[in-house]
Amino acid sequence: MPGKKRGKQTVVFHNPPVITSSASIVGPDEGKGPFGSYFDQVLPDYMFGEKTWEKAESKMLREAVKLAINKANLKEDDIEVILAGDLLNQTISANYAARDLSLPLLGLYGACSTMAESLLLGAMLVDGGFFSKVVAATSSHHHTAERQFRFPTEQGVQPTVTTQWTATAAGAVVLQSEGSGPRITAATVGKVVDMGQKDMSNMGSAMAPAAVDTIKAHLDDLKRSPDYYDLILTGDLGKIGKAIAEELFVVKGIVPKPFYNDCGVLLYDENQDVNAGGSGCGCAACMLCGPLLKKMQEGSLKKLLLVATGALMSPTSMFQGESIPCVAHAVAVEMN
Amino acid sequence: MPGKKRGKQTVVFHNPPVITSSASIVGPDEGKGPFGSYFDQVLPDYMFGEKTWEKAESKMLREAVKLAINKANLKEDDIEVILAGDLLNQTISANYAARDLSLPLLGLYGACSTMAESLLLGAMLVDGGFFSKVVAATSSHHHTAERQFRFPTEQGVQPTVTTQWTATAAGAVVLQSEGSGPRITAATVGKVVDMGQKDMSNMGSAMAPAAVDTIKAHLDDLKRSPDYYDLILTGDLGKIGKAIAEELFVVKGIVPKPFYNDCGVLLYDENQDVNAGGSGCGCAACMLCGPLLKKMQEGSLKKLLLVATGALMSPTSMFQGESIPCVAHAVAVEMN
Numbered sequence A, B: 001m002p003g004k005k006r007g008k009q010t011v012v013f014h015n016p017p018v019i020t021s022s023a024s025i026v027g028p029d030e031g032k033g034p035f036g037s038y039f040d041q042v043l044p045d046y047m048f049g050e051k052t053w054e055k056a057e058s059k060m061l062r063e064a065v066k067l068a069i070n071k072a073n074l075k076e077d078d079i080e081v082i083l084a085g086d087l088l089n090q091t092i093s094a095n096y097a098a099r100d101l102s103l104p105l106l107g108l109y110g111a112c113s114t115m116a117e118s119l120l121l122g123a124m125l126v127d128g129g130f131f132s133k134v135v136a137a138t139s140s141h142h143h144t145a146e147r148q149f150r151f152p153t154e155q156g157v158q159p160t161v162t163t164q165w166t167a168t169a170a171g172a173v174v175l176q177s178e179g180s181g182p183r184i185t186a187a188t189v190g191k192v193v194d195m196g197q198k199d200m201s202n203m204g205s206a207m208a209p210a211a212v213d214t215i216k217a218h219l220d221d222l223k224r225s226p227d228y229y230d231l232i233l234t235g236d237l238g239k240i241g242k243a244i245a246e247e248l249f250v251v252k253g254i255v256p257k258p259f260y261n262d263c264g265v266l267l268y269d270e271n272q273d274v275n276a277g278g279s280g281c282g283c284a285a286c287m288l289c290g291p292l293l294k295k296m297q298e299g300s301l302k303k304l305l306l307v308a309t310g311a312l313m314s315p316t317s318m319f320q321g322e323s324i325p326c327v328a329h330a331v332a333v334e335m336n
Helices: A052-072 A089-101 A112-128 A140-149 A205-222 A239-251 A280-298 A315-319 B054-070 B089-101 B109-126 B142-149 B203-222 B238-251 B281-298 B315-319
Strands: A010-014 A018-026 A079-086 A105-107 A133-140 A169-176 A183-188 A231-234 A261-264 A303-310 A326-334 B010-012 B018-026 B080-087 B106-107 B133-140 B170-174 B182-190 B232-233 B260-262 B303-311 B324-336
Touching: A010 A018, A010 A205, A010 B315, A018 A052, A018 A183, A018 A280, A052 A079, A052 A133, A052 A140, A052 A169, A079 A183, A079 B010, A089 A105, A089 A133, A089 B089, A105 A315, A105 B109, A112 A133, A112 A169, A112 A183, A112 A326, A112 B106, A112 B109, A112 B142, A133 A140, A133 A205, A133 A280, A169 A280, A183 A205, A205 A239, A205 A303, A205 A326, A205 B324, A231 A239, A231 A280, A239 A261, A239 B133, A261 B142, A280 A326, A303 B142, A315 B089, B010 B203, B018 B054, B018 B182, B018 B281, B054 B080, B054 B089, B054 B133, B054 B142, B080 B089, B080 B109, B089 B106, B106 B260, B109 B170, B109 B182, B109 B260, B109 B303, B109 B324, B133 B142, B170 B281, B182 B203, B203 B238, B203 B303, B203 B324, B232 B238, B232 B315, B238 B260, B281 B303
Parallel strands: A079 A105, A079 A133, A231 A261, A231 A303, B080 B106, B080 B133, B232 B260, B232 B303
Antiparallel strands: A010 A183, A018 A169, A133 A169, A183 A326, A303 A326, B010 B182, B018 B170, B133 B170, B182 B324, B303 B324
């Protein structure tokens, strides 16, 4: 049997791990968007019964994980390891969720690329024969991210037109070696790409080159045409980043034009006041764990390439004159 | 062939990945400690020719990775993926290092447990057949950590006796599917353990229960006696945490008493003013990548269980009344 590595950055799975269940919990604004009915739970407010936004985010992640485990007809104790991370310093949402669940944790930091990173590592751990039941999960929260990365919401700073709205959302999947459901068939680990962008309010344009770099590596490594996929979906480039990505597809010679969209563009309605679109780990996570996997289960979507994109942006390094390094990881999800 | 999973949290490797090279770079104080001569490079100051401590830390990590690759007689382009993280918000040391090296990055956050987390995940990726040449690396820097987690050094706040000194150090290993050198034979993924400790200046006592929990899981899962190992070495419990761990060994029924020590105790001399001892991702990393792996190469150490310990401490969650969740991952390294 040939090895699992393909080309420079891509692996294929010999026994493609199965996404046996998924769960998504979103905030009030995400619930009002075009996919509102696809999410398992829409919160009526940003607090989720907690005293702080940070505690609300961690609860959202924990409850999404519990729901996914429950939907897979498993007990929490059946899960061997959880791969999770989030946007917050020290990934506190994931840490406190794993503490409350009493599960072994492999903590990740990939900024908004975390859903793809957790999926691809989880799939490697299952296909590699180490574990047979793992959870991949992530979350983000509008107000915790604003407080940490930009300005506290209470300060009322006017966003620019390039600003993206961090999604309040959590998504979790159970990955198993056996079972029925969509399978993770291949994955590409992204390089850190930094084109010198220094504007913390324009992450879409910073991330677009990383997304296209990973998509090109994926297609080249697997010698695939873009139309192999019914949908190539980036994580959270938003309107501006998506437009740049579409130009870069041409520049990089990615033809035919892929069936392409972006979670940050899809998550909200045109009339919702989210400027350039959605962002945050939860953006790709809730879109995958809600509408996309449901469409795969229904049979209306067969082959998806999810390319979650992360701006590894740090207020500290920005103040020191650094630019924003970005990364994108790609995961191929296929339904027979 | 039986599977790779053992017990609840442990895996064994069928083709144990080889640590074909390692590199360590440390700060001036670490160079003055008892293992100073074992490190590849001792910096004369904390700046490493850079304008900020943060840039110095990232350079230290990058240069350690480059040195490890060089010592393995490989080119940077031969490395398929780097698994790395650090203590800083958004893991900027790892991100900028991976950007400068132009390598695919899987970003981790395990606080001071990162060296073990990167080793165990790297070993899974190699033994699982996905990659054959990966780098596992981490770093910490005294002044960047103080600025972020406690008080900026310039403020001159008096440390307490329980405070630990974040090591200025970086360590990197090259893991390969083939070659000669110490091998990673087994690993245990730790649970998040939180005993309610809320003192950010007493991390050793917060982390000790997590360390002992993982050591017990490891020994139970593999049905091993502690004296299987020539040395069980925790990452950075320091003097206070080590004493607590030794009491917990008794409570947990871990007999015979293991050949046990702690990197935070070993890294500095008694007369160095580091209060309760060393800490930081770099503490376990430089001890492994310097003296320990050299002793294994020389044959004076055969079987090591490295248990890197992380306090997943967040100033934000501390201000919100939360306690410090901790995690420890264990990696068995053996030399034939």
